[in-house]
Amino acid sequence: MQFSDRIIKLTAEAERELRPQFDEFDRIAYVNTARVLEAFSAHRVSEAMFAPSTGYGYGDIGRDALDVIYADVFGAEAAFVRHNIVNGTQAIAIGLFGLLRPGDVMLSVTGKPYDTLNEVIGADIKNGDGSLADFGIKYDDVNLLPGGGIDYAGIEKKIAEYGDSIKVIFIQRSKGYMNRPTLAASEIGEIIKFVKARCRAYVAVDNCYGEFCDEAEPTAYGADLIMGSLIKNPGGGMAECGGYIAGTKRAVELASYRQTTVGIGTECGATIGQNRNMFKGFFYAPHTVDQAKKTAALAAYIFDKLGYPVEPAWSDERHDIIQTVRLGTPEGLCAFCRGIQSGSPVDAYVTPEPWDMPGYADKVIMAAGTFVSGASIELSADGPLRPPYTAFFQGGLTYESGKYAIMTAADMIISGK
Template sequence: MWVLSCAIPSAYPAHLPKASLSTLTTVRSSSLVSVPTLDHPFVPEVVKAVDSLYPEFRAVDNLVARNTSRVLKAFQNARVGSHHFGGSTGYGHDEAGGREALDQVFAEIVGAESAIVRSQFFSGTHAITCALFAFLRPGDETNVIISFWQLLVLPMIPWRKLLERGTLLGWVLLKILELSIEKFLYLAEDGGLDWDALGSALRPHTKCALIQRSCGYSWRQSLSVDEIGKAIKIIKMQNPNCFVMVDNCYGEFVEMIEPPMVGADLIAGSLIKNPGGTIAPCGGYVAGRRKWVEAAAARLSAPGLGIDCGSTPGDIMRAFFQGLFLSPQMVGEAVKGTLLVAEVMASKGYKVQPLPRVPRHDTVQAHEHFVGTAILAVQLGSREHLLAFCEAVQRSSPVGSFTKPIAGTTPGYASEVIFADGTFIDGSTSELSCDGPLREPFTVFCQGGTHWIQWGLVLGEVLKTI
């Protein structure tokens, strides 16, 4: 097998020698799995992948620079100062302008009229729910939710059963909003949007179209902002009064534009994903048209209170501002991590989504494995392999490396789920984590990473395990 005998290359691929693998030497080993030597932390498969990804990593650096420039300008325009970092107690009436400044900064960054960024959103799903309530009311019989979940392609199964077996957001629609789902938009055969079907999907009474940007727990392509913009145009042409809501989780800063810039009425997401920069300890956001942001805020608090109340005790405001500023860089590292994971796993015969070296539209990387001629998604072919993958990731984490992840039920998830997330903030998928629902086809979803090098180290443990 191949084992490295060269010096450790620079952490950044730009400085790697073009012939780095030519310095490898062949060494006999009783193991069938490549292992790192004492003078190099990466297994050879990872070194080879890093060396080959130089152009892609450089493109990510350009993306980070463009997005950081936009973020910096928004901070400067809002005249952010240290006085904005102070917390407040009780009702939050004496808060020193931090909420207003943070909302202004966030709105400018995503190209929205208004935004509400709050610790009181305890998850992205909570923020999305408040945003949907801005448009819709429980029991409405005239709502159409246009959804792009691959799970919903399954034929001859009522939508209610699909949602019961589906994603967290599907569970919200079923259990909380109690909306009448009149129509789903299925995916095309290539896994993208079915544009022909979308062109005739809406009716005059359609009130809202919901677009999920990320793939979520489904084996499909995540949507680019350009695709979302095209979908919005088609929707508005059919019904100008139809509101468009975008679940923006995992998509922030992965591109140079955001959905409000292409016509989305509202977007929502979590601060312990991309826009928290791995520093925000909690929270979520809603952004978009001012009228509807205020309506969502009234659902978060109460009518008449809106955005003017809510304490932020301690040092949370500083974490929100600093995390938002760091977000483009942290997202860039996560994108590099997905590129590296895809490159290595594909080289080992696993089917990956997205494919290696294709543009990213979110920070999720999924894996399948070919067994014979059948694709058994997570695959790793079985429940046991999915558990083993997540256990390997947990062992490679900075927090809780000594623990073993156990699959179980989680509020809002219809299936058993296993999480590997040795993170400093509980549930912070923007750091480094993987998870997967324990149902066929057993797909593992990898997210985040404060620096791509951690994924390089994790992959060595994963390859030894599976």
């Protein structure tokens, strides 16, 4: 593709200005890579662990090794990683249903969670489909302060109101479809310290999009559960499906009984040939996340200079792989997504259109020219068709391919295509 001189010059300028940020991303990637390698060595990863198991999956040494590797790398007591967790929403649902019982309260301290959890929680939709609300579990939340800060006074008030009925304090690390800052793992640690000094609840963190963006995960700061998807950060672009749950021993055990059944937990589960890619993906993950962060920072710089509000700013620290660009109109949002799609390695000829995506209240447009369907560690962009028409951009297996797609999208925007 022939790019305009304006975009070529702006990209060169961006890469000069972003050098300090890129160096810091590389430093974090090295720290995390070293921790992964040390865990692989400590648990004697070998070719035999990549062999597939079938049926019940008894004695699958690869599955069992990957579980403890995730736990070690994430600073947790236990973990399980399974290819048949279909997405991050299911991983979170497994964790929540594992911890909560009838009469318990789930309190979200980062406002209303991501759209796809609405039906899981059942606070707004009561249709008997088996939500938490259907099982007599109450939900409440504390909104973030203007500017995205944590409302500690509001949290303290809710804890006093519900007392020991609060069983789960829920934290969403990333912004979801909200225009608010992503939380650093250390910030989540401060929330954990605050709530554990005031109640005995489990702290469960939706960790999607945040893995390996910081030097440590929320479990290293005391989270009882973190949950995420393997077609996001920790799969490194290699895992074809799956999810994980990590945390304290008892919390992970309870979650495992929802993944399989009480009395079986993590002892069963055939891997049917997925181990190799899950190991390889976790090995690649710190580097792949590094590439995605560089791609996001480049997008922030270019679109900021083109006059569009972006979050985070190009010079900010990054605690997840998501970059937002506020396009202001449905046409602008759709043009951005068309540009990302046409700059992708797969289905570049396809024109994305808004559609009624399951689990979302508004039509969503999604650009995802990915090798693995829906993989948001790969280059993708999406957004709900509601004001202020914000594109949520994430991923990029390589910085070079991400750069190409961003330049394509920017050229489409300025040319009005």
